[in-house]
Amino acid sequence: xxxxxxxxxxxxxxxxxxxxxxxxxxxxxxxxxxxxxxxxxxxxxxxxxxxxxxxxxxxxxxxxxxxxxxxxxxxxxxxxxxxxxxxxxxxxxxxxxxxxxxxxxxxxxxxxxxxxxxxxxxxxxxxxxxxxxxxxxxxxxxxxxxxxxxxxxxxxxxxxxxxxxxxxxxxxxxxxxxxxxxxxxxxxxxxxxxxxxxxxxxxxxxxxxxxxxxxxxxxxxxxxxxxxxxxxxxxxxxxxxxxxxxxxxxxxxxxxxxxxxxxxxxxxxxxxxxxxxxxxxxxxxxxxxxxxxxxxxxxxxxxxxxxxxxxxxxxxxxxxxxxxxxxxxxxxxxxxxxxxxxxxxxxxxxxxxxxxxxxxxxxxxxxxxxxxxxxxxxxxxxxxxxxxxxxxxxxxxxxxxxxxxxxxxxxxxxxxxxxxxxxxxxxxxxxxxxxxxxxxxxxxxxxxxxxxxxxxxxxxxxxxxxxxxxxxxxxxxxxxxxxxxxxxxxxxxxxxxxxxxxxxxxxxxxxxxxxxxxxxx
Numbered sequence: 132x133x134x135x136x137x138x139x140x141x142x143x144x145x146x147x148x149x150x151x152x153x154x155x156x157x158x159x160x161x162x163x164x165x166x167x168x169x170x171x172x173x174x175x176x177x178x179x180x181x182x183x184x185x186x187x188x189x190x191x192x193x194x195x196x197x198x199x200x201x202x203x204x205x206x207x208x209x210x211x212x213x214x215x216x217x218x219x220x221x222x223x224x225x226x227x228x229x230x231x232x233x234x235x236x237x238x239x240x241x242x243x244x245x246x247x248x249x250x251x252x253x254x255x256x257x258x259x260x261x262x263x264x265x266x267x268x269x270x271x272x273x274x275x276x277x278x279x280x281x282x283x284x285x286x287x288x289x290x291x292x293x294x295x296x297x298x299x300x301x302x303x304x305x306x307x308x309x310x311x312x313x314x315x316x317x318x319x320x321x322x323x324x325x326x327x328x329x330x331x332x333x334x335x336x337x338x339x340x341x342x343x344x345x346x347x348x349x350x351x352x353x354x355x356x357x358x359x360x361x362x363x364x365x366x367x368x369x370x371x372x373x374x375x376x377x378x379x380x381x382x383x384x385x386x387x388x389x390x391x392x393x394x395x396x397x398x399x400x401x402x403x404x405x406x407x408x409x410x411x412x413x414x415x416x417x418x419x420x421x422x423x424x425x426x427x428x429x430x431x432x433x434x435x436x437x438x439x440x441x442x443x444x445x446x447x448x449x450x451x452x453x454x455x456x457x458x459x460x461x462x463x464x465x466x467x468x469x470x471x472x473x474x475x476x477x478x479x480x481x482x483x484x485x486x487x488x489x490x491x492x493x494x495x496x497x498x499x500x501x502x503x504x505x506x507x508x509x510x511x512x513x514x515x516x517x518x519x520x521x522x523x524x525x526x527x528x529x530x531x532x533x534x535x536x537x538x539x540x541x542x543x544x545x546x547x548x549x550x551x552x553x554x555x556x557x558x559x560x561x562x563x564x565x566x567x568x569x570x571x572x573x574x575x576x577x578x579x580x581x582x583x584x585x586x587x588x589x590x591x592x593x594x595x596x597x598x599x600x601x602x603x604x605x606x607x608x609x610x611x612x613x614x615x616x617x618x619x620x621x622x623x624x625x626x627x628x629x630x631x632x633x634x635x636x637x638x639x640x641x642x643x644x645x646x647x648x649x650x651x652x
Contacts, residue, residue, distance in 0.1 A: 332426050352370050355368070386525055577606070
């Protein structure tokens with residue numbers, strides 16, 4: 132029942148009560164004459180009273196309805212949301228085109244890996260824009276060799292070339308291009324790198340056109356395309372850095388200036404194509420199809436095939452495995468080369484608020500061999516053993532919010548046949564020319580070991596002052612002695628040729644002090 136009829140009933144009841152209450156009674160002290168007068172009212176008088184009562188009820192009802200109508204709209208508005216009437220017909224909504232799936236985070240971006248050996252420690256990029264991220268590197272060093280070679284020439288290394296002099300080891304200018312799914316990278320190598328790196332590649336001796344000069348001033352140059360599959364697939368072709376040996380080609384990225392033999396004597400670059408497949412943020416699988424083992428060209432009929440697996444399940448652990456095979460990497464001979472290079476890096480202490488804020492170590496193990504062309508992997512009737520075994524291990528401590536660091540480590544190698552030993556540049560010798568003063572015949576023994584102690588001062592993320600002491604030793608004379616490895620008056624005859632009445636001064640020991648200024652923007 133609604134509120135209004137219920138109120139009317141109450142009004143009628145009140146009205147009747149008032150009507151009858153107007154009749155005097157004995158209980159109220161009415162006189163007999165008054166009672167008699169009331170009883171003597173005619174029906175017409177009663178009807179007139181009822182009509183007056185009905186009129187009064189109607190007035191009360193009208194007044195009540197007026198009050199209800201004034202309060203009802205406000206209550207209704209509070210209870211029901213208002214809907215504005217459209218002024219014109221509204222067109223049906225246009226279906227929205229589904230937005231593109233957001234690009235997943237960059238691989239390995241879930242943690243900070245700038246602590247890794249072989250990885251740049253920059254957190255910021257100064258030269259960054261929508262389509263290009265620039266890169267600028269300078270490596271300037273002063274190397275003091277305690278053997279005091281008279282010709283200021285170091286050998287057995289590509290990270291240091293001359294002694295007792297200030298030298299610009301490398302100037303790298305370039306960067307990364309990126310527009311949509313297009314990729315590109317280019318970086319120069321001016322300075323001593325442009326001489327030391329090409330001379331260790333014998334492939335330019337095969338065929339026409341001077342590959343050594345063509346690539347002399349280029350460290351990296353490739354183009355690529357990105358596919359939106361899982362966490363990404365990159366297909367790239369050109370010349371790119373090798374991962375074999377853990378250490379970076381660029382000393383700014385490394386824990387020491389002079390790496391051990393496992394890194395120093397294995398490839399710094401590959402020329403070919405690669406596919407980088409990221410199934411998720413923590414894993415990369417990368418197959419390679421390349422010209423050969425650190426070679427601009429191809430030595431024989433078969434290219435090199437390889438692959439990398441990089442796994443970083445947490446921010447404190449990294450594993451990288453690099454495998455190489457199939458390639459024939461000896462000029463004029465069909466020798467198949469195989470190699471495995473595997474490293475782990477562990478950050479086992481991380482307390483940013485303390486003075487010694489971080490500690491980590493790296494361990495690398497390499498095993499390889501050649502087979503065919505008069506040599507075998509293990510030795511026997513088919514030829515002497517030609518293989519490679521080596522390791523290196525380093526530990527690094529960071530202090531005062533990574534402003535200072537100390538690294539201690541080293542390693543060893545055994546390489547009968549010397550196919551991975553860097554040829555000393557005696558009388559201008561190159562990997563293609565060879566030299567009679569240091570042979571690389573099947574079965575020739577070579578064993579060596581080294582150790583480094585490094586102190587780094589890093590006032591900003593873009594600059595490193597490095598102070599390092601290096602000791603190296605071998606079982607045969609190999610390092611430059613006081614007499615040097617250059618004939619009097621300079622190189623004579625063909626590169627690496629025999630010089631009548633002269634021989635190089637080679638020693639079994641070498642001690643060096645290195646001071647370097649390293650910059651990367």
